[in-house]
Amino acid sequence: MGGSRLIADGxxxxxxxxxxxxxxxxxxxLRLREHGLAVTPEMEGRFARAVSTxxxxxxxxxxxxxxxxxxxxHDQAELFQLVFQQVFGGLTDPAESRGDPxxxxxxxxxxxxxxxxxxxxxxxxxxxxxxxxxxxQDGEELLVGMLGAGERLGKKDFSECTPEETGQILExxxxxxxxxxxxxxxxxxxxxxxxxxxxxxxxxxxxxxxADPVELVLRHHVPKSRRLVMLxxxxxxxxxxxxxxxxxxxGAVRATRAECFVFATRLTxxxxxxxxxxxxxxxxxxxxxxxxxxxxxxxxxAVEEFNDRYGRRGMARGAVVVIVSDGWExxxxxxxxxxxxxxxLLAHRxxxxxxxxxxxxxxxxxxxxxxxxxHVHTMVSGHSLEALQTLLLAIGGESRSRPLNRGS
Numbered sequence: 001m002g003g004s005r006l007i008a009d010g011x012x013x014x015x016x017x018x019x020x021x022x023x024x025x026x027x028x029x030l031r032l033r034e035h036g037l038a039v040t041p042e043m044e045g046r047f048a049r050a051v052s053t054x055x056x057x058x059x060x061x062x063x064x065x066x067x068x069x070x071x072x073x074h075d076q077a078e079l080f081q082l083v084f085q086q087v088f089g090g091l092t093d094p095a096e097s098r099g100d101p102x103x104x105x106x107x108x109x110x111x112x113x114x115x116x117x118x119x120x121x122x123x124x125x126x127x128x129x130x131x132x133x134x135x136x137q138d139g140e141e142l143l144v145g146m147l148g149a150g151e152r153l154g155k156k157d158f159s160e161c162t163p164e165e166t167g168q169i170l171e172x173x174x175x176x177x178x179x180x181x182x183x184x185x186x187x188x189x190x191x192x193x194x195x196x197x198x199x200x201x202x203x204x205x206x207x208x209x210x211a212d213p214v215e216l217v218l219r220h221h222v223p224k225s226r227r228l229v230m231l232x233x234x235x236x237x238x239x240x241x242x243x244x245x246x247x248x249x250x251g252a253v254r255a256t257r258a259e260c261f262v263f264a265t266r267l268t269x270x271x272x273x274x275x276x277x278x279x280x281x282x283x284x285x286x287x288x289x290x291x292x293x294x295x296x297x298x299x300x301x302a303v304e305e306f307n308d309r310y311g312r313r314g315m316a317r318g319a320v321v322v323i324v325s326d327g328w329e330x331x332x333x334x335x336x337x338x339x340x341x342x343x344x345l346l347a348h349r350x351x352x353x354x355x356x357x358x359x360x361x362x363x364x365x366x367x368x369x370x371x372x373x374x375h376v377h378t379m380v381s382g383h384s385l386e387a388l389q390t391l392l393l394a395i396g397g398e399s400r401s402r403p404l405n406r407g408s
Contacts, residue, residue, distance in 0.1 A: 021048040028087055032070060035083050043070050059088065154386040157358070159240030169385060170247045174279065176388065178255050179396040180225040180320070187224075194218030226320050226348055228258040228395065231306065233325035234290060235264040235297040241355050241383070242293075245324050248388075250274045250282055259315055263302035264292040265330075269310075299329050299368055300336030307342050316346040320395055324353040324382070329368025337371035344375040351394045352376045355383040 025048040029039040047069040056062040063084050071080050153165055161169060190198060201217035209215075230252060232238075232245045252258035253274040260270050268290040276282040287293070303323075310316065321343060329336055344350050352372065356362055358381035364373050373379070378394045381387045 021052055024048070025051075028066070029070065031087055032080065032083055035079065037071065037076055037079060037083070039070050062088070153384075155384050157383050158244050158355070159383075166243065169244065172385065173244060173247050173388070174251045176248065176251060176392065178228075178252055178392065180228055180256055188219045190217060190219045192218065225256070226318060227315065228252060228256050228322070229261075229316060229319050229347075230258055230322045231261045231263060231267075231302070231324065233264065233297060233299070233323075234262045234293055235328070236294040237297070237326055237328050238324070238355075239294055241324070245353075245382075246274075246283060246286060247279075250279055250286075259310075261302075261306060262286075262290050263297075263299070264290075264295040265298050265301075266292055267302040267305040267309075268292075296330045297325070297328050297368075298331040299325060299327070299372070300331050300333070300339055303336065303339040303343060307339055307346070311343060311346050316343060318348045319346075320349045320351065321347040322351045322353060322391070322395065323372075325368075326354055326356045327352075327364070327366050327369030327372065329366070329371070333367035333371040336368055337375070340372045340375035344377075349377045349394075350375065351391070352379045353382040353391060354379060355381055357381045358383040358387065 022045075025044040026041075028047070029041075029044040032039045047066060050065045050069050051062070054061070054065060056065060063081065066084055067077055067080055071077060153161065153169055156165070158166070158169065188196070188198075190201065196219050198217040198219040201219075202213050202215070205215055205217060206213040230245075230249055232242065232249065234242050246262075249258070249260040249270070253260055253271060258271075260274055262268050262270055270286045270289055273285040273289050274282050276285070307316070340350070354369065357364075357379060364370055380390045380394055382391045
């Protein structure tokens with residue numbers, strides 16, 4: 001590696017602030033151990049602390065910190081450098097390490113079990129929703145190239161990513177910060193900066209001053225986060241985006257107690273399945289729960305079932321509802337329009353995520369999309385990591401997309 005070459009896609013100093021250094025150090029140490037280097041947890045901790053303190057500006061600075069904290073002698077430096085280039089390959093130029101025919105080859109890693117915990121295979125006909133590098137590794141997360149993934153893959157459409165790139169994207173999506181829209185609740189709390197007089201508390205305090213209300217007690221409404229409800233289309237036309245959004249759903253359930261559903265020809269609630277602490281098991285259970293993966297699409301029927309069973313009973317009332325679908329309706333578009341109107345009257349905001357809308361030639365001319373659009377507050381594309389930021393803004397109440405006119 002060039003000693004002074006700056007990172008073209010983003011300095012490690014900026015990117016390292018966006019990842020969990022402890023997890024990164026543990027994953028890098030795991031890879032080093034696989035190739036024969038004796039790396040202890042104490043050495044991994046020193047590496048994480050050194051990176052946090054030094055904040056390296058170049059790849060070679062990061063490599064120097066790693067060699068200093070994760071190796072025990074000069075005889076390990078060459079092997080360390082090969083593993084480092086493999087792990088952080090997204091930030092280095094591979095030609096620099098492959099140009100010398102006489103350079104040593106990286107030894108094969110120690111094999112690990114590839115079977116599922118129960119010894120069986122994954123159910124046929126169900127998509128594997130886990131990151132590609134996590135499959136068959138006993139749940140251990142290996143953050144290969146994570147430092148550069150956000151910069152290199154920011155604008156790339158999820159449907160065009162390789163399995164390795166998709167795995168890196170899923171790791172980043174699980175860590176996306178979700179900020180919910182807030183509202184005033186009925187509860188009130190005393191506050192010096194409140195905008196409402198607490199008459200009872202003021203009178204009680206006036207007993208100390210001979211019934212003269214010298215000190216006024218103020219209060220304000222306690223803000224409360226709005227409920228987040230997410231519905232994802234898992235039909236065949238949405239298959240390239242299903243894994244991505246199920247991982248986003250997993251993070252939303254864990255971080256905000258969101259309610260999550262999927263639909264193709266029927267509606268399936270996945271909130272309980274996605275609430276587990278182990279992401280691999282949670283996503284596996286979610287894949288087994290829905291019986292209609294990659295089938296047809298009956299959006300209107302699914303929205304009607306949601307309205308009847310959950311929405312009007314309170315789940316959608318005042319909530320932010322996110323629907324992820326390309327709008328291809330296999331049923332009656334009139335039914336979809338009618339049910340979307342019901343949903344828009346219950347919810348505070350309806351956000352529609354259509355990955356196809358990122359294309360310059362996109363027009364909402366399909367029967368399903370045309371029927372739903374008048375009852376949608378905001379439509380975003382959500383087709384890439386960069387586009388997901390717009391979705392997060394729409395969920396949090398600050399939307400940069402074009403608001404849509406609601407129909408009557």
